[in-house]
Amino acid sequence: MDIKSIMPNINKHVDKSRPYISPSENAHVGLNVPQIVLEYGSIKTKAKSLPNLYKYMLGSLKQMRKTYKELYKQPQNPIKEITTKDLEDMKELARKLGASDIGFAKVDPSYIFDDKLIIYPNAVVLVMEMNPNIINTAPSKGAEKEIFRTYYELCVQVNRIKDFLNDRGYNAAAGPSLGGEVNYPLLAQKAGMGVIGKHGMLISSIQGPSLRLAAVYTDIENLPIEDHNDHLWINDFCKTCNRCVKKCPGGAIYKETVTFEDGSKQCIDYKKCAVPFSRNNGCTVCIKECMFFRSEYNKIRTAFLSGLFRSYGQS
Ligand code: SF4
Numbered sequence: 557m558d559i560k561s562i563m564p565n566i567n568k569h570v571d572k573s574r575p576y577i578s579p580s581e582n583a584h585v586g587l588n589v590p591q592i593v594l595e596y597g598s599i600k601t602k603a604k605s606l607p608n609l610y611k612y613m614l615g616s617l618k619q620m621r622k623t624y625k626e627l628y629k630q631p632q633n634p635i636k637e638i639t640t641k642d643l644e645d646m647k648e649l650a651r652k653l654g655a656s657d658i659g660f661a662k663v664d665p666s667y668i669f670d671d672k673l674i675i676y677p678n679a680v681v682l683v684m685e686m687n688p689n690i691i692n693t694a695p696s697k698g699a700e701k702e703i704f705r706t707y708y709e710l711c712v713q714v715n716r717i718k719d720f721l722n723d724r725g726y727n728a729a730a731g732p733s734l735g736g737e738v739n740y741p742l743l744a745q746k747a748g749m750g751v752i753g754k755h756g757m758l759i760s761s762i763q764g765p766s767l768r769l770a771a772v773y774t775d776i777e778n779l780p781i782e783d784h785n786d787h788l789w790i791n792d793f794c795k796t797c798n799r800c801v802k803k804c805p806g807g808a809i810y811k812e813t814v815t816f817e818d819g820s821k822q823c824i825d826y827k828k829c830a831v832p833f834s835r836n837n838g839c840t841v842c843i844k845e846c847m848f849f850r851s852e853y854n855k856i857r858t859a860f861l862s863g864l865f866r867s868y869g870q871s
């Protein structure tokens with residue numbers, strides 16, 4: 557079954573007679589998680605995991621349909637400059653809805669997946685933490701359920717933030733956490749919220765790699781966009797660590813990460829990852845075993861910068 561044909565897709569809703577932003581020529585192919593599960597999971601596994609996940613899967617699909625149905629439900633005379641009050645109120649709402657971090661970035665067209673489009677150039681990037689106690693049980697049904705819970709909550713959150721911005725007079729379009737249009741780890745890295753680790757996921761100072769991401773796109777012109785990233789030292793740390801490379805049950809994480817011109821990275825052989833991922837409850841070993849999940853960001857930073865980093869990740 558081709559999951560792409562039944563997943564809600566922004567391209568079916570974009571009006572090409574209006575402005576939109578296409579991916580650049582060097583854009584990458586997006587990873588389709590549900591397709592991987594269907595292609596590589598055994599029938600037994602699928603039958604076992606569906607009752608555990610269907611509530612969040614169906615909920616996410618419903619939210620995604622709302623996202624795309626309301627793509628052009630926008631204010632008549634949109635405001636392009638956000639007030640300090642509206643910005644703070646938006647952050648407050650995001651926190652109330654479960655966001656653990658919020659960032660801002662201009663979307664580089666090379667971050668848009670090669671078969672997708674977006675309609676506004678700037679992004680509010682939203683991070684939601686996955687419960688570390690549950691993720692620590694991975695691979696497990698509980699950890700897989702926690703992943704899908706986070707996907708679902710983020711799908712709700714981006715729709716609520718979109719509605720909030722619209723109500724205050726701004727253009728906004730939600731970008732769902734599942735099947736999104738843009739490479740979110742790259743977008744969050746550009747927003748200075750963390751760095752992409754050797755396992756291909758964002759590592760943040762707040763929740764390490766135990767997080768999921770989504771975005772809301774807008775043409776607000778004065779968002780507090782970051783142009784620096786305090787976490788770039790993680791790139792050097794990962795080169796010396798390799799713990800996730802050693803622990804990955806599929807042997808899927810490259811020891812030598814390939815970095816492209818736009819800053820995007822090829823970290824994983826997805827065909828190798830797909831088997832443990834789809835057959836063993838979404839795997840998630842690379843999050844659980846990451847040094848930034850097992851220890852605190854500041855402890856690792858201090859040890860690394862003082863030359864004691866060899867005590868990490870050598871097991
Ligand atoms: S999900 Fe599992 S198989 Fe895939 S990269 Fe992570 S540890 Fe490896």
Ligand code: SF4
Nearest residue numbers: 753754794797798800
């Ligand atoms: S386990 Fe080590 S190498 Fe892998 S992403 Fe985490 S810090 Fe980087």
